[in-house]
Amino acid sequence: MLESLDCLHWTWGCCPNAHKGQYTQGNHGYPTVILKALVSYEMWIWHAFFGSASSLNDINDLNISPLLDDMYNGTAPDSSFQVAGTLYRNGYYLVDGMYLECACFVKSLSFPNDRNRLKFKRAQERARNDVE
Template structure:
């Protein structure tokens, strides 16, 4: 056998296994493409499966456990105050601030609405705020307890606009409020009251500070009222820090 034939034989011997491998890979790739299993895009079926897994009796997210936890939270915090709650507030405010019959301080604050649509920006902006805001009205007692919260008024509103739309006095007007009258210095008062700033109306349910203190009694009252209203500042400060 000549040298050229020997060289061809060696080359053929080396290339033959490689050709078989390439051929096999080609067939394998073809089969994979031909028989590929696509992801099921049936969203309705996927939703039913998720709901079934979520609420299954052996699921970590057991619905009954969730309902029990929420029921406990709602009964403890998300509820209308009882007569016992009000009586405890009377005592606490009397001890801490020296005010009898006081439920808390009322005020409102602005929350920035970063994603406010441009078409609504005008009605959600106020002169002293350079951004659109939504208003939260609240009555706060000591220890960050929110007696009342009303959220959603447009930022261009003021205290009186918010108060007019607020459900704060609905229970009183509808005769559903518990009788929480109290006696102070021999005088009986039918309704409890809130500490407020000067813009609020002259109602029996609002106690405002004196604009000008002309004697020692009024000066002392002014200091006590403004000190008690710091409960409101503390509560709003806590909300702002929590980024709610």
């Protein structure tokens, strides 16, 4: 695993009065910006990206963030690993259910139907607590 990835609303306490309406959403009564962060299990923040809360969410902020550019253009560092005889070239990020289907994103299982899948779901959610 490379890191856990998530977006959150960061309170903008010193927002100028002229911009408060632009950065305040209905579900928040105060100005916020979106912070997308990649956090490792050692609590290191490896990537942070700020954007306007009115236009960004977990899905569309990846379109303007440089996070996955290296992977898409083939210049990402080699992070090959093998599991059960299958070779994987790229690392992966633990994400919540909002993210698109992508080979580098591992989402939690919605309805684990056996003991091993439930164990995997719990382990993944514990690891994602780093970014939460």
